[in-house]
Amino acid sequence: MVNKTTARIAICIGLMTSVQLALPGFACAQDADMKAKEFSAILDQIENVKLATAQREVMLQKQEASMASIRQQLETVPQTKEAVRGIVTRMTAEIEKVIESDLPFRKEERYARLDSLREKLADESYSDSDLFRRAITLYDVEANYGYTISAYTGDHPLQPGRRLAACVEDTASPTCNLSSDQQKKLEAGETLEAISETIKDGNYVHFGRMSFIYLDLDSREGFRWSKEADAWEPLASRDIINARRAVRIARGESAPGVVTAPIKVQAAQ
Known part of the structure; x- marks a missing residue:
């Protein structure tokens, strides 16, 4: 007949042996899960870097296109300047025709404004935008005479x-x-x-x-x-x-x- 005390000791030793054998497998599973999460985070970072790089490439392409457009505009500045001054020159000629064929009211005042625009047109220091604005203003003044x-x-x-x-x-x-x-x-x-x-x-x-x-x-x-x-x-x-x-x-x-x-x-x- 087996001693009860001896049986209990054997059971306890068996349980301890089972726990000792199970612990290394559990720790290995936890480590694998952590590694998987780290790998997933690294993949996410790689995707984020790829996305940021693609966005920067798009921005660079837009900037390069904008710079190319600016360079093209700079190349056409002399032609644009000549075109604007040519338009203003024709506008002054048309205004003079209107004054000459119109009723002779405020002649001196109207010719004085026209001569002032021509003087500025001959002065290279005046910008094209300023000349065009003055020509449009002169057009408005002449047009207003028609209904006042x-x-x-x-x-x-x-x-x-x-x-x-x-x-x-x-x-x-x-x-x-x-x-x-x-x-x-x-x-x-x-x-x-x-x-x-x-x-x-x-x-x-x-x-x-x-x-x-x-x-x-x-x-x-x-x-x-x-x-x-x-x-x-x-x-x-x-x-x-x-x-x-x-x-x-x-x-x-x-x-x-x-x-x-x-x-x-x-x-x-």
């Missing part, structure tokens, strides 16, 4: 300077007709010559490009520019009344309203 009513002072179209001549003879004469501001300047010691630029014969009004008239300061007489006759024609008395009202509205001295422009209509054949 504007009034400005000026001398008589047939007898320029007659009011100033009357003032030289007698500042108190009705033809001289000095304003209160002009009289105050003379009383303050200014000479007639000093204020001569402010002594104009009357007012000019242009109704877009439809009609262009002149009205004496005292409204005694007025004229209409005739494109057909290429000359000034006297206004009828009813047209002078309408012209007086148009002057006040255009100068901001009266509330806006409907005005009648004197237009000569050719009879149908």
